[in-house]
Amino acid sequence: MDSRASPVPMNSAIAAEFRRLGLDPDDAEGLFRRAAASFVDIPVMAVVTDFLNNHLNDSASLLSRLFFPPNYDFPTPPASPAARLFALPPNDAVDRVSRLPDALLGDIVSRLPVKDAARTAALSRRWRGVWRSAPLVLVDADLFPATSAVSTVLATHPGPVSCAHLTSSYTVEFHDLLPCWLQLLADKGIQDLVLVNRRWPLDSALPATFLGMATLTRLYLGLWKFPSTVGLPRRTCFPNLRELELCNVIMGSRDLDFILDRSPVLEILCIHGNLVKFRLRLVSQSIRKVALTGSFVEEIFVVDAPCLDLLIHSEVWIPGGSCSKIKIGHAPKLRYLGFLHPRNHVLEFSNTIIKARTRVSPSTMVPSVTVLAMHVRFGVRNDLKMMPSFLRCFPNVEDLRIWSMKTDQSAGKLNLKFWHESGTIECIQSHIKRLDFHGFRGGQSELAFLKFFFESALVLEEAVIHLDAGFTLLEEIDSKLEILGSMKRASKASLVVATGCSGPQGGYTRSFKRGSDFSVRDPFAHYSDAPVCTCKTPLEICILCLKIPSSSGSAIMIS
Numbered sequence: 378m379d380s381r382a383s384p385v386p387m388n389s390a391i392a393a394e395f396r397r398l399g400l401d402p403d404d405a406e407g408l409f410r411r412a413a414a415s416f417v418d419i420p421v422m423a424v425v426t427d428f429l430n431n432h433l434n435d436s437a438s439l440l441s442r443l444f445f446p447p448n449y450d451f452p453t454p455p456a457s458p459a460a461r462l463f464a465l466p467p468n469d470a471v472d473r474v475s476r477l478p479d480a481l482l483g484d485i486v487s488r489l490p491v492k493d494a495a496r497t498a499a500l501s502r503r504w505r506g507v508w509r510s511a512p513l514v515l516v517d518a519d520l521f522p523a524t525s526a527v528s529t530v531l532a533t534h535p536g537p538v539s540c541a542h543l544t545s546s547y548t549v550e551f552h553d554l555l556p557c558w559l560q561l562l563a564d565k566g567i568q569d570l571v572l573v574n575r576r577w578p579l580d581s582a583l584p585a586t587f588l589g590m591a592t593l594t595r596l597y598l599g600l601w602k603f604p605s606t607v608g609l610p611r612r613t614c615f616p617n618l619r620e621l622e623l624c625n626v627i628m629g630s631r632d633l634d635f636i637l638d639r640s641p642v643l644e645i646l647c648i649h650g651n652l653v654k655f656r657l658r659l660v661s662q663s664i665r666k667v668a669l670t671g672s673f674v675e676e677i678f679v680v681d682a683p684c685l686d687l688l689i690h691s692e693v694w695i696p697g698g699s700c701s702k703i704k705i706g707h708a709p710k711l712r713y714l715g716f717l718h719p720r721n722h723v724l725e726f727s728n729t730i731i732k733a734r735t736r737v738s739p740s741t742m743v744p745s746v747t748v749l750a751m752h753v754r755f756g757v758r759n760d761l762k763m764m765p766s767f768l769r770c771f772p773n774v775e776d777l778r779i780w781s782m783k784t785d786q787s788a789g790k791l792n793l794k795f796w797h798e799s800g801t802i803e804c805i806q807s808h809i810k811r812l813d814f815h816g817f818r819g820g821q822s823e824l825a826f827l828k829f830f831f832e833s834a835l836v837l838e839e840a841v842i843h844l845d846a847g848f849t850l851l852e853e854i855d856s857k858l859e860i861l862g863s864m865k866r867a868s869k870a871s872l873v874v875a876t877g878c879s880g881p882q883g884g885y886t887r888s889f890k891r892g893s894d895f896s897v898r899d900p901f902a903h904y905s906d907a908p909v910c911t912c913k914t915p916l917e918i919c920i921l922c923l924k925i926p927s928s929s930g931s932a933i934m935i936s
Contacts, residue, residue, distance in 0.1 A: 452571055452597060454542045456488055456514045475503045483511030487539065490519040491530055512539035513565070521545045528554060536565030537592075544573040544599070552581055559586035566592040568617075573599035583626075588613055595620040603628035606635040614639035625650040634658060644684075648672055659685065666900075676702040679711075687713040687900055689750075693721040705743055714743070714771070715750025715778065715901050719763035724770060733762040737769045746771040749804075750778040750901045755822040757784055761791050764826075765799040774804040778901060781816040781823055781845075791822055796829035805833045812840040817874075818847065819857045828864055837870040844874060 474485075486494045486508050494514075497504045513534045520526040524546045531538075541562055543555075562570065567590055574581050583601040588609065590596075594617050603626055618640045626648075633655055637643065644665045648657075651672040659667065659682045667685065669677070671692040679685060685708045693701055704725045705711070717724075724731040727740040735741070749771050754760045768774070812830065817823060831837070842861065861874065 452542075454514065454516045454571075455540055456490055456494075456516055456519070472501075475501065479507070479510070482507045486511050487514045491515055492519055495530070495533075509533075509535060512537050513541075514539055515541045515543075517543050518545040522548070524548050524550055524554065527558060531558060531561040531565075534565075538562055538565045538567045540569040541567055542571040544571055544575070546575060551575075556584040556586050559584055559590075563587070563590045563592075568592055569595045571597040571599075572601075573597075574601050585609075591616055593618050597622045597624070598626050599624040601626050603632050606632045609635070614641075615643075616641060618643055620645040622647040623649070623651065627651070627653055628655070629653055630655040630658075637661065661685075674701050676704065678702075678704040679706055679708045681707045682711075683707065683709060685711050687711075689713070689715050689901065690722070691716045693718060708743070709745055711743060711745050713748045713750075713900055714746045715748075716752045716780070717749070717767055718752040719760040719767060720754060720757065721752075724767065726770065731763075731766050731770060733759075733766055735766050737766070741770060743771055744773050747773055748776040748778070748901075749774045750780075752780045752782050754782045754784040755820060755826065758791055761795070761822060761826075765796075765802055768802050768804055772803040773808050775808050776811045776813075777804070777809050778813045779815065781814065781818065783816075791825070793825045793828050796825060802833070805830060806835055808836065809834055810836055810838045812837065813843070814841070815843040816845050817842050817857070818845045819860070824860060827861070831864045831866045833867060834870070835867050837866070837868040839870055840872045842872070842874045 474482075477485075482504075486497055489497070491514065494508050494511075497508055498506070513530070513536065515527070515530055515538065517524070517527050520530070527543070543558070563586060570587070570590070570593060572583075572587070574583075581601060583598065583604050585604040587596075588604070588606075591614065593615055596615075596618060603623075615636070619642055621636065621640065621643060622645075628651065637646075637659075642663050643661060644663055646664060646666070647668045647670075649670050649672065651674075654673045654675050656676040656678065657667075657669065657674060658678045658680060660680045661682050661684075663684060664682050665684050666687045668687075668689040669691070670689070674690065674693070677688070677690060679688070688708075688711060690701065690703070700721055700723045702723045702725055703717075726743070729735070729741050731741065749768075751764075751767070753764060812834075814823075814827070827842075831840070844857070858874065861872065866872075
């Protein structure tokens, strides 16, 4: 570890967050140094310092996100703590539940908290063997604070284990018991494992026992140091693993490559909050969804991923102001790509690095992408100069999502003339059917882009402009409406403006549960680090008729 690392930056927000977590802000540097003491070859102190220095404006939420486990919303287990079993419904003297087939009884028991499930053996002779014969669902929160009870359950139930959530223990004995638990889970065919380290500092190495869990289909790891894979036998693999999510797991490229190379049917990969520099190299015949957020990703190289459908890289953080490189090789089914950021990303295709005014060719295009999300600082000249080049690399985009990021810089003279001189952009002119523009503030550079877009978009069907949360009064909206409504449009698209709001955001919650849930209509909804509106009934303004639908359904006319 570099002893010359600068002190941890401290302002009032960071200090207040330290106190909220029960930590001493005056001991911040010592705290991070102690946490980093066991991270061999990982300059955690320098990483944390650089990270906070570059995010002072939102340092409080970032500190919570990175180092406070309760801010993580973990996957919902199949067993509900509110579940209750009634063999005799009210006013019915017949035990109808006990007459159900064994398989159905087992499914019912598996949805009960583990204590209640085990107690069903005392109901009657019919129930005596149901819990032991059904696949075990173990959620340690149901046994909290009796950590040792987990050992009893694992020793008593013969298996198999369909699901185990070990996320709630803060005790010292947790780390002593964990190797034995993992071995029992491996022996009993664990399929779905959620394993979270709840103790500070986050310097606990994950027992290597889990590397032998060949029956795993889903694995969620949170707040661990990944065990070294050096010297492990090549037969070590995860032949059934389909979903892998790593949250604040300290691991490098070599260990990540080890897992990916030995997971032949892996379909979903999510990595959140890895502050150790790593490169992601995708060579997989099965991978479909990849999401990386808040991580130190030096390079994403899609070498050969014929099934890859979605690639998300959000909350990009690279120390020292450098960029994260994205290289796309063979990915013929890639449809969703985000969040490209001209400042934070460098695109490379076929050994060609995309720069401002780069001449695109078939070898520098990804024609399969139809939904593209971007973060753009419209107040930064260099960002805007890269934007046409980025868009030309994806000629078949039909759905464009843009988040306008706040900045104190000025783009100078990059007005509508700049966009006209940049030339035709194929996706805007011939393919984009929907535009979502978030964080609209009405700046000159934003208006210039929107004017160019509406003048050029021949097949546009719908455009939704989400006003920045700073707009709260109709008087403030009126002038922006007039400008947007008067813009010349090449198509007869409907144009809707949805206002933002400045209500409480409720703090930062990194959702494990939603992190790998790609079944939602908008796969980008959970990943943008830009401010979003939290109002449940946002005001909508239709530019075509310049009217505001009220909550009662009637319209308020804008003069």
